[in-house]
Amino acid sequence: MRAEDFILKNYNSSIENGSVKWSSPSNIALIKYWGKRENQIPENPSISFTLSNCKTITEVTYTKKETSDFSFEVHFEGKKNEAFEPKIRTFFERVEDYVPFLRDYHFKIDTANTFPHSSGIASSASGMSALALCLMSIEQELGADDTLDYFNKKASFLARLGSGSACRSIEGELVVWGQNESTESSDLYGIKFDGDLHPNFKNYQDTILLVDKGEKQVSSTVGHKLMFGHPFATQRFAQAHDNLAKLKTVLESGDLKAFVKIVESEALTLHAMMMTSIPYFILMKPNTLQIINKIWEFRVANNSNICFTLDAGANVHVLYPENEKDSILEFIKNELAAYCQNGHFITDHVGNGAELIKK
Known part of the structure; x- marks a missing residue:
């Protein structure tokens, strides 16, 4: 239309x-x-x-x-x-x-x-x-x-x-x-x-770790404008098209390992764009990085499909399939909540x- x-x-x-x-x-x-x-x-x-x-x-x-x-x-x-x-x-x-x-x-x-x-x-x-x-x-x-x-x-x-x-x-x-x-x-x-969404991605879980509840350092409006004249803008836009095509195949096939790679790469690329703009910004906090490293360690140790994504801020969205919900929520409560402001996190899922x- x-x-x-x-x-x-x-x-x-x-x-x-x-x-x-x-x-x-x-x-x-x-x-x-x-x-x-x-x-x-x-x-x-x-x-x-x-x-x-x-x-x-x-x-x-x-x-x-x-x-x-x-x-x-x-x-x-x-x-x-x-x-x-x-x-x-x-x-x-x-x-x-x-x-x-x-x-x-x-x-x-x-x-x-x-x-x-x-x-x-x-x-x-x-x-x-x-x-x-x-x-x-x-x-x-x-x-x-x-x-x-x-x-x-x-x-x-x-x-x-x-x-x-x-x-x-x-x-x-x-x-x-x-x-x-x-x-x-x-x-x-x-x-x-x-596409035909694979059952692996039905009722996918998202636990949001509130590392910083304050006002965002950079508004989305300002952030988007930083892409004008950005030295890596053209490559980034092409990357998004390519990653979307790859992700469609992943969502239909149910390949959770490939899903993790694409989603985390996209999150880090978003922050890389902010760190390499003029003016430049680092939106992650020290606790954001601690959480990311903990997630990587847990994934390897438990052969888990847990992953993270980020918006333009410090908070971490922890994504995982429903069949891993109990073990990952236990991990979040025991190890990741300590990096959240006042231990606060929100459990959510796809709606x-x-x-x-x-x-």
């Missing part, structure tokens, strides 16, 4: 008020998206596991108004939060051509996370996807006749304009974003992985995507 296919042309603006509520998960990229062009178009394709427990729950109440300006208020975890307003305004400005009813109503946005905000878990992905889904439900309330396929694609399209990775949080288990030759995909929205709570 093209961007113009998502423009809402007819809707019933006489509806006075209403309320919708969605829960949308975070996701963890296996092939990393890093670098983007204008209008949130990715420089390279990515694929991610959709999570289950780490999610944002957002309720949007809308009330008819007379003025033509954007009108909204944001409440985060029960308290009014003006810090979020600039990002929401920017989002509204980007999507208003596709959801023109934004200027017809005042919106009260009540949102909360099940995980620490700005802690290296993709809160922008879950938050912007939840908001995009609420807007799509409002679009339906106003008379738009959306099929499920169109609904999900447009929700992903809108979410992308708020946060690139948010387009991968609408559905599950695996979502691809970014045009490439190896899978069905689009630069405009995320699409469910079209099926967003859920409508109230309409």
Whole structure:
């Protein structure tokens, strides 16, 4: 589909008020998206596991108004939060051509996370996807006749304009974003992985080790901009295409050893891009490196399929198949939790995507 296919042309603006509520998960990229062009178009394709427990729950109440300006208020975890307003305004400005009813109503946005905000878990992905889904439900309330396929694609399209990775949080288990030759995909929205997923990767586990719960050292927006003129950008983008093609074969064959190699290499490459940019950043903490080395030691000693991945921060996502859950959780509790801030970690697993709570 093209961007113009998502423009809402007819809707019933006489509806006075209403309320919708969605829960949308975070996701963890296996092939990393890093670098983007204008209008949130990715420089390279990515694929991610959709999570289950780490999610944002957002309720949007809308009330008819007379003025033509954007009108909204944001409440985060029960308290009014003006810090979020600039990002929401920017989002509204980007999507208003596709959801023109934004200027017809005042919106009260009540949102909360099940995980620490700005802690290296993709809160922008879950938050912007939840908001995009609420807007799509409002679009339906106003008379738009959306099929499920169109609904999900447009929700992903809108979410992308708020946060690139948010387009991968609408559905599950695996979502691809970014045009490439190896899978069905689009630069405009995320699409469910079209391969035949091997049982080895069903209900895959992700335990998130919270090494640093503070604000990220570098925002994703700043980080992506560092790829402009990066000396290794061209090679990195080509590598992502190649790794996605390899990973598709791995996900279909069930080759866990090959999965580990690709996923860990992608995580380290992401951080290598940050360390070799101008300005340069080291986002890992000493405890991040301690955890990685412990994981490598455990994998060799136990012939395990445990591996790690990282987003653009210090926290570590520990990935492993469900049949190793008991032994790996014991390892995490006994040896890795000590490297987490206040011993805090979150157990999660691959989920099926967003859920409508109230309409």
